[in-house]
Amino acid sequence: MHFLLPAFVAFIATTSAFPTYKHVVREKRDRLPAKWAKRAKMDARAVLPVRVSLKQRNLERAHEYLDEVSNPASSKYGKHWSVKEITKTFAPSDESSKAVLQWLSEHGFVNIRTSGALHTLEFEASVAEIERLLKTEYYVYEHSESGKGYVACEEYSVPAHITEHINIITPTLHFDVKPHMKKRDVPNHVPNGESDAASTPTSNGSNDMQGCVDRITPDCLRALYNIPKATSKPSPDNSFGIVEYSPNTYNEADLDAFFANYTPAAVGQRPIFKSINSGSIDVDNPTDFDNNIESNLDLQFGMDLVYPQKVTLYQVGATNNDASDADFIKTKVVSTSWGQNENDISAAYAEMMCNEYMKLGLQGVSVLFSTADHGVAGNTDNCTDDGQFQPDFPATCPYVTAIGATQIDRSTTNLTAALAAGDQPEVAIYQTIRSGGGFSNLFALPSYQQAAVSSWFSNSPPPYGADRFNDTGKARAVPDLSVNGANYQVVMGGVATSIYGTSASTPVFAAMVVMVNEARLAAGKPSLGFLNPAVYKYAGKFVRDVVEGSNPGCGTDGFEAVEGWDPVTGLGTPDFGKMMEVFKDL
């Protein structure tokens, strides 16, 4: 087990006289998230990096601002904001900064840094000092599977006159953030025993397509979704980011073996590496399934589909450096196949992160997240103790595009014929994993989704109520779209291995968005940015509905895929050819 913050230093003497204010609890946890246990009390002398996230201004207008630049009906469509405008609009008020700095200085904290976006104050303090500042106690918490230890507390308080000026303070309850984003969509390992480049299904019009029922290759995805193989020189302004969390790392030999099978010209191609919070990669170690699978999957398929477009790998290290979380994204599309149960994180943390994704949308970035692999049972394959389904965050943030999973129905006897006839050969995924889907307990139903979701409530009322999910009809619902997530032929240790997951689906849809951006940039248009208002508005023009299957979980049948939007496959699967037609001209 290793600690997040192992640096122990001499106890720092502090003054003893502090003003006495009435304190109020700022955040509190009722229970520990699944698989975490409280261990030893933290050494009072350990020094921790403290981050105080200040209340930002104008967030109540966030939805309106984002809608203006991403709703095709708006005259400001595509008029994305600069980082400077974003910082200026949302920066905390001087009053907030002053009040918090004053409180901190009364406690002897004077060397305080401000983050680039002005909403986070940073300083170092000993455990004893923070315990006094926040009237709390720090313990080490251990994750039963990874064995990792994190420093956290279960509630903290601030003076009554300060609470209105702050958002959250870390490290406190949020030890389960980034580093503990569960390996979403834990892809199940189904070795198919053969490295079968020779029998790769192709999209050259032959019956070889039938092989896609058992094995998904990049060519299968091109055939299923009507994606041409990219050939032209990409625009220097186009970009595609994939986020991974250390210690998960991709393997170079596997990447080349994958390219050799499917896109030989790409052999030797590597992602542009960007380390975030000390994220590191170990690209040539012997392949270890748990450590390599997510990165191998995302990069092999993501890079192949957009080649020769380059992909940027944002490799995030293991720190709980929360508040500036999304600031590092500089690409026009970003795909993340990681997440965690919404119920396991604090509402304030989820809202803060979601607002960071909103800011990316304002900048013209399309942010995509997968919805997890256990149907209605979220990321840990379990309902809450009181039987509630588990929606998955960040997919439930209304400012991201949430991607679920489908598969080719195994009863399809002639896939080529089905596709030629314009039939939907896919159903909600039922082999090995189930598509995450459901309703947020934190985020309200966004306007772009209102018609689709309310029609689902009236036409296909589920057999559950508030005992199982947020059935108010006022909650953000996921997924938005879905893409095949079964039998992906990921090369692991030199062998093609069948991998399943919404993890697989997400970078594939992201790749399609990258290709549409390519056409838009070539025509002098801005990137697509936040997709959902246009996705819902034009679904009828480019989406093939998925009407069969369900997403059972935690002993229930989950929800059913039905005509129109549903909480299993969202609106359905994209037809890229049609998507291009609709989206390139917006």
Ligand SMILES: *[C@@H]1O[C@H](CO)[C@@H](O)[C@H](O)[C@H]1NC(C)=O
């Ligand atoms: C399609 O491609 C495969 C593999 O490259 C090849 O074996 C097959 O003959 C091709 N079929 C047609 C109809 O061109």
Ligand SMILES: *[C@@H]1O[C@H](CO)[C@@H](O)[C@H](O)[C@H]1NC(C)=O
């Ligand atoms: C699911 O939760 C129940 C109690 O709420 C517990 O008994 C069970 O072990 C959990 N299962 C998993 C897979 O975590």
Ligand SMILES: *[C@@H]1O[C@H](CO)[C@@H](O)[C@H](O)[C@H]1NC(C)=O
């Ligand atoms: C599948 O359908 C295609 C196109 O309709 C046809 O050419 C082919 O012969 C069919 N394959 C089989 C095995 O029936």
Ligand SMILES: *[C@@H]1O[C@H](CO)[C@@H](O)[C@H](O)[C@H]1NC(C)=O
């Ligand atoms: C359901 O969602 C709405 C809208 O976000 C929220 O106000 C309400 O508290 C949620 N209900 C539950 C039980 O989580």
